[in-house]
Amino acid sequence: MSAAAVARRRRSADELEIVAFERGDHTSYAACGLPYYVADLVGAAERLVARSPDQHRAHGIDVRTRHEVVGIDLDQRCVTVRDLDADADHAEPFDHLLVATGATPVRPALPGVDADGVHGIQSLADGMSLRADLDDHPHERAVVVGGGYIGLEMAEAMKLRGLDVALVEMAEQPMATLDPDMGALVADALRATGVDLHLGETVEGFEVEGGRVRAVATSAGELAADLVVLGLGVRPRSGLAAEAGIVVGPSGGIATDRQMATSEAGVWAAGDCVETYHRVSRRPVAIALGTHANKQGRVVGLNVTGGYATFPGVIGTAITKVCEFEIARTGLGEGEARRAGFEPVVARIEASTRAHYYPGANPITVKVVAERGTGRLLGGQIIGREGAAKRVDVLAAAIWNEMPAEEFSQLDLGYAPPFSPVLDPVLIAARKVADSV
Amino acid sequence: MSAAAVARRRRSADELEIVAFERGDHTSYAACGLPYYVADLVGAAERLVARSPDQHRAHGIDVRTRHEVVGIDLDQRCVTVRDLDADADHAEPFDHLLVATGATPVRPALPGVDADGVHGIQSLADGMSLRADLDDHPHERAVVVGGGYIGLEMAEAMKLRGLDVALVEMAEQPMATLDPDMGALVADALRATGVDLHLGETVEGFEVEGGRVRAVATSAGELAADLVVLGLGVRPRSGLAAEAGIVVGPSGGIATDRQMATSEAGVWAAGDCVETYHRVSRRPVAIALGTHANKQGRVVGLNVTGGYATFPGVIGTAITKVCEFEIARTGLGEGEARRAGFEPVVARIEASTRAHYYPGANPITVKVVAERGTGRLLGGQIIGREGAAKRVDVLAAAIWNEMPAEEFSQLDLGYAPPFSPVLDPVLIAARKVADSV
Numbered sequence: 001m002s003a004a005a006v007a008r009r010r011r012s013a014d015e016l017e018i019v020a021f022e023r024g025d026h027t028s029y030a031a032c033g034l035p036y037y038v039a040d041l042v043g044a045a046e047r048l049v050a051r052s053p054d055q056h057r058a059h060g061i062d063v064r065t066r067h068e069v070v071g072i073d074l075d076q077r078c079v080t081v082r083d084l085d086a087d088a089d090h091a092e093p094f095d096h097l098l099v100a101t102g103a104t105p106v107r108p109a110l111p112g113v114d115a116d117g118v119h120g121i122q123s124l125a126d127g128m129s130l131r132a133d134l135d136d137h138p139h140e141r142a143v144v145v146g147g148g149y150i151g152l153e154m155a156e157a158m159k160l161r162g163l164d165v166a167l168v169e170m171a172e173q174p175m176a177t178l179d180p181d182m183g184a185l186v187a188d189a190l191r192a193t194g195v196d197l198h199l200g201e202t203v204e205g206f207e208v209e210g211g212r213v214r215a216v217a218t219s220a221g222e223l224a225a226d227l228v229v230l231g232l233g234v235r236p237r238s239g240l241a242a243e244a245g246i247v248v249g250p251s252g253g254i255a256t257d258r259q260m261a262t263s264e265a266g267v268w269a270a271g272d273c274v275e276t277y278h279r280v281s282r283r284p285v286a287i288a289l290g291t292h293a294n295k296q297g298r299v300v301g302l303n304v305t306g307g308y309a310t311f312p313g314v315i316g317t318a319i320t321k322v323c324e325f326e327i328a329r330t331g332l333g334e335g336e337a338r339r340a341g342f343e344p345v346v347a348r349i350e351a352s353t354r355a356h357y358y359p360g361a362n363p364i365t366v367k368v369v370a371e372r373g374t375g376r377l378l379g380g381q382i383i384g385r386e387g388a389a390k391r392v393d394v395l396a397a398a399i400w401n402e403m404p405a406e407e408f409s410q411l412d413l414g415y416a417p418p419f420s421p422v423l424d425p426v427l428i429a430a431r432k433v434a435d436s437v
Numbered sequence: 438m439s440a441a442a443v444a445r446r447r448r449s450a451d452e453l454e455i456v457a458f459e460r461g462d463h464t465s466y467a468a469c470g471l472p473y474y475v476a477d478l479v480g481a482a483e484r485l486v487a488r489s490p491d492q493h494r495a496h497g498i499d500v501r502t503r504h505e506v507v508g509i510d511l512d513q514r515c516v517t518v519r520d521l522d523a524d525a526d527h528a529e530p531f532d533h534l535l536v537a538t539g540a541t542p543v544r545p546a547l548p549g550v551d552a553d554g555v556h557g558i559q560s561l562a563d564g565m566s567l568r569a570d571l572d573d574h575p576h577e578r579a580v581v582v583g584g585g586y587i588g589l590e591m592a593e594a595m596k597l598r599g600l601d602v603a604l605v606e607m608a609e610q611p612m613a614t615l616d617p618d619m620g621a622l623v624a625d626a627l628r629a630t631g632v633d634l635h636l637g638e639t640v641e642g643f644e645v646e647g648g649r650v651r652a653v654a655t656s657a658g659e660l661a662a663d664l665v666v667l668g669l670g671v672r673p674r675s676g677l678a679a680e681a682g683i684v685v686g687p688s689g690g691i692a693t694d695r696q697m698a699t700s701e702a703g704v705w706a707a708g709d710c711v712e713t714y715h716r717v718s719r720r721p722v723a724i725a726l727g728t729h730a731n732k733q734g735r736v737v738g739l740n741v742t743g744g745y746a747t748f749p750g751v752i753g754t755a756i757t758k759v760c761e762f763e764i765a766r767t768g769l770g771e772g773e774a775r776r777a778g779f780e781p782v783v784a785r786i787e788a789s790t791r792a793h794y795y796p797g798a799n800p801i802t803v804k805v806v807a808e809r810g811t812g813r814l815l816g817g818q819i820i821g822r823e824g825a826a827k828r829v830d831v832l833a834a835a836i837w838n839e840m841p842a843e844e845f846s847q848l849d850l851g852y853a854p855p856f857s858p859v860l861d862p863v864l865i866a867a868r869k870v871a872d873s874v
Contacts, residue, residue: 047794291852319851357484393850397834414756415728
């Protein structure tokens with residue numbers, strides 16, 4: 001819908017007809033906000049909707065909800081659209097096609113996975129269903145499956161709803177995208193918030209009673225559960241494109257050039273269904289994140305209307321919060337750097353978010369990864385409390401610009417006691433790594 | 438003392454004797470923390486002291502407090518030191534000399550300026566004296582003279598101590614280093630916190646009764662005052678160096694090369710007494726800030742012990758907080774950019790510190806300045822509430838790296854609803870300016 005909105009601003013309805021097919025009921029909603037809606041930090045689901053179908057229509061975009069595109073015919077330049085209510089198909093021609101099919105949540109085919117009380121959390125409908133379950137029934141204990149971003153955010157949401165929370169993660173650490181030493185700190189943080197953490201355990205199925213889940217069976221035993229949230233992440237939903245012969249890349253996402261054009265002329269792709277270029281590893285990656293989707297959509301909206309815009313790729317920045325803890329990463333971790341062919345040098349420091357004497361100064365741990373020899377910054381990871389995680393942005397800017405740690409350590413960052421120690425924690429970390437490259 | 442500590446870590450007492458002369462009683466204290474000590478956010482003055490004279494001595498640094506250096510003899514390679522208690526001078530020889538004489542607070546020679554109740558706020562002794570005045574006497578109304586960083590911080594401190602606060606500023610806006618449109622927002626913020634703001638008024642003297650101040654006379658009338666705080670900023674204390682023939686630059690600070698060497702062999706300078714290179718305007722500037730002093734001290738400590746280190750200059754980043762408002766700037770403002778020979782293009786946006794639906798989302802205003810044609814980012818200014826100002830750091834990193842606004846607007850910054858809207862406010866501002874360069 002970002003692409004549609006940008007294109008509409010640049011071309012009137014006389015010049016360009018814009019039709020959007022959506023198989024669900026909603027458009028332009030903040031999927032990233034679902035955990036906070038479930039937690040009741042956001043009161044009404046409508047608050048997550050940036051623009052409803054009717055609002056888009058008022059802007060001259062012909063949104064057709066409950067219409068699913070089930071086929072793309074590149075020779076005939078048309079898509080096959082199924083009206084889900086009428087259960088009827090029709091062909092819709094196009095000059096330009098944007099594939100923005102998003103992502104599919106990982107949902108293991110385990111016994112009991114379809115029982116009442118087992119919730120995915122990808123669509124607004126998922127969120128509404130989970131929240132209704134919480135609102136309508138008294139629950140005591142939730143099991144969250146998956147220790148990535150969405151798993152952690154849902155663990156927080158269940159805590160905020162007053163439930164006891166267990167979290168099961170197959171790996172030996174939560175947040176597999178962090179280095180193990182930083183992952184261990186996340187595990188400590190989760191335990192400190194009262195989450196019953198089960199690392200290195202595989203979910204084998206769900207015990208069901210009267211149609212409703214009552215426990216999660218793992219490789220280590222059984223966890224009682226009134227409610228289960230599957231937070232196992234997502235994969236690019238690229239099947240429709242692949243069936244039409246549009247090239248899908250090694251990450252599983254639709255391959256595009258930097259203008260977001262696919263392998264087929266006049267066919268564009270954007271959002272969670274594509275793969276993008278990782279500027280540090282130089283490898284294609286599929287990262288489902290609203291901020292990338294939004295930027296990519298704008299690029300398509302400009303390019304289909306005769307403009308020129310490119311999406312420059314990503315560096316893997318991510319940030320999350322679980323209760324009072326904040327976690328962030330950017331660039332490559334130590335292991336990722338090695339796998340990308342770098343020889344990494346690392347430093348990890350503990351500092352304070354504010355001047356040590358200023359009220360509310362919180363401990364913060366910063367790890368940075370640099371390239372041996374050049375000292376080029378390759379990655380950064382942060383864990384701490386209020387005021388910690390958004391410091392990842394300045395590391396992201398440095399990594400984007402391929403700054404050496406030595407130069408970065410001298411950067412002129414904002415200093416005043418309510419905001420930072422004399423040397424910001426990110427500068428202290430960069431100084432330490434610069435001294436050992 | 439940063440220089441001394443770094444040098445001591447690199448050279449044993451057998452190899453290098455280190456003597457530090459300090460005319461006051463304290464070493465290594467956080468002058469930036471004085472407003473928070475006065476406000477009683479910091480309980481004891483000792484909390485501001487990073488390392489006492491005795492602690493330095495324990496690390497092999499011969500600190501001599503209440504000893505003032507009153508002359509530098511470059512031919513004889515010695516300094517004249519006055520023992521303030523004994524009132525006796527002696528000559529102390531040196532191989533290397535570091536001039537770290539700091540800054541002098543601006544103190545206008547106005548009638549009544551020396552009355553009881555008129556306080557400067559530069560040294561720890563100043564802070565202790567002001568706090569004692571507040572602790573020991575009931576006061577109702579404070580007048581703060583000066584609307585820069587220290588003036589605003591002291592206005593907050595006086596509010597926190599429960600006083601009515603008036604602030605007098607000669608310019609038509611507070612925070613003269615901000616563009617007028619952003620300065621007007623700061624004025625609104627100050628008024629919103631209940632500060633009685635007097636812009637465009639000059640202080641002409643102080644009314645004194647029984648030896649104690651009772652009012653401030655300005656060009657527009659009289660302001661009752663139980664207490665006056667002079668927050669007029671500081672100038673480099675470069676007189677001692679100048680008298681010895683060491684070159685002082687156009688900004689009034691001691692001129693150094695990038696290794697912090699002065700015009701005289703074996704004589705170094707660092708901290709508030711020096712001028713430094715502004716990387717965007719390419720002009721020498723004197724900016725008194727602990728974070729620069731600390732970095733410069735380290736550079737000297739390395740260079741005097743046979744290492745090699747440089748201080749790369751500054752870009753004018755500054756940040757402050759007054760009650761619930763946060764204010765920050767980096768690079769050049771619109772007028773500063775024009776005066777430096779750039780043709781500036783500007784954009785100002787209002788956005789939100791978090792996803793609009795997330796609790797605690799605060800309004801934030803971001804202004805960016807870019808160069809016409811190239812789109813190179815030249816400056817950024819921010820005002821908002823909690824979570825606003827530290828965003829200046831990512832702008833600082835971008836300006837340092839001479840990023841074009843277009844590229845910056847696509848940067849991969851941390852996005853999650855508790856931390857940012859889908860596009861961070863700084864990205865929205867960069868996008869807007871990129872569209873008009």
